Amino acid sequence: MHSIMARNVEFDEKLAVSKAMDVFWKKGYNGASTRDLTEAMGISNSSFYNTLGDKHQLFIKAIKYYTESRMDSATKLLQPIKSPLKAIEKFVNSSVYAITNEPNSCLTIKTTFEVAIGDEAVQRIIKADNEFTYNLLIGLISKAIELKEIRVSDDAEMLTDYIINQFTGWHESFIIHKDKTRIRKMAEFLIRQISQ
Amino acid sequence: MHSIMARNVEFDEKLAVSKAMDVFWKKGYNGASTRDLTEAMGISNSSFYNTLGDKHQLFIKAIKYYTESRMDSATKLLQPIKSPLKAIEKFVNSSVYAITNEPNSCLTIKTTFEVAIGDEAVQRIIKADNEFTYNLLIGLISKAIELKEIRVSDDAEMLTDYIINQFTGWHESFIIHKDKTRIRKMAEFLIRQISQ
């Protein structure tokens, strides 16, 4: 088709998306303007619309980037399993650390409450993220029940759900009270309740 | 100062604020425009700025209205205490019902994640709401511990916090999965864990 070739791209899309993610993370979807976004990404308006699509598509890319990053680190975090219960504990503690130390609260939670109800595409991504964590955790819990490290007679599915849904409340608590020990105490209680 | 008096108002501010609240509830703070709001309230632009202030002040009034309404119904709900544990159970179940049946998820939670981090006035109101529920619940829990209806040896403060923070996660779960039984199972588990 073309005998003479020209400039074959490369601006770093991954980097740009991650910069955009920071803006959405801080200001929310509706609170972030396209000017905020292009400024943070360091690209011009035309480059933005040529390469990333539009605001909504960029947001999709941003939360995908966010969830994929989390999946990576969660997978790494839970790799070396001595005892499944210890792994669960580690997971809970790392969540507590993130909640009480990161400047913004979890982007997927923020997004869930801001736009997920009316935005199917967003909802699918968040659901997938949720199910990834679920699948990661249910393996550990099943094994922990098997090994009688966990005392509960209840089904593993429910227990997995139960643990995952703690984190959201802890995020809210930390926004309101900014009190680390409150979160830690709840986490300790959770582990104690679960443990044999 | 004025010997001849004129028209002394009345338009129904409470009603107007409650209409505005519905808009904020559905669209969020940043997602709601002043035209959305005046249209829903059925008042003109000038009436809006003369009587309600501006968008932010209206939002403050709206979430105040929301939290005050909830305080009323929570107080009524927890009035007839046969056993404190039963009262707690009732409170949890009514929360589950609200989560799984109302069209929008809790306005204070949405607001917490959308704007509370950067808005002190909003944060104060949400914190007050949270502490109201806290004070309502800790009385019941203390009494339940006293009467040995609750098995836990832990302090009542932590346990109150723990219970309150369940609801946020359940809201998120319901947005993502729209599965009532999932929420009910977690609620049942919570009660079972607490009960003697």
Add this chain to the structure above:
DNA sequence: ATAATTTAGGAACGAATGCTCCAGATTTAA
């Protein structure tokens, strides 16, 4: 260099944003 191709800069679009202002309608007390 030349031509092909893709980037980026920046002006500017129409629409929507939060908000103001004023003329006129409405209600009050005298």
Add this chain to the structure above:
DNA sequence: TTAAATCTGGAGCATTCGTTCCTAAATTAT
């Protein structure tokens, strides 16, 4: 009825919104 005081409809303010478009610069193979 009259005049003072208050309320309201609606035009319209400046700004920002998301988005488009055109031109010029940059990079490539020939």
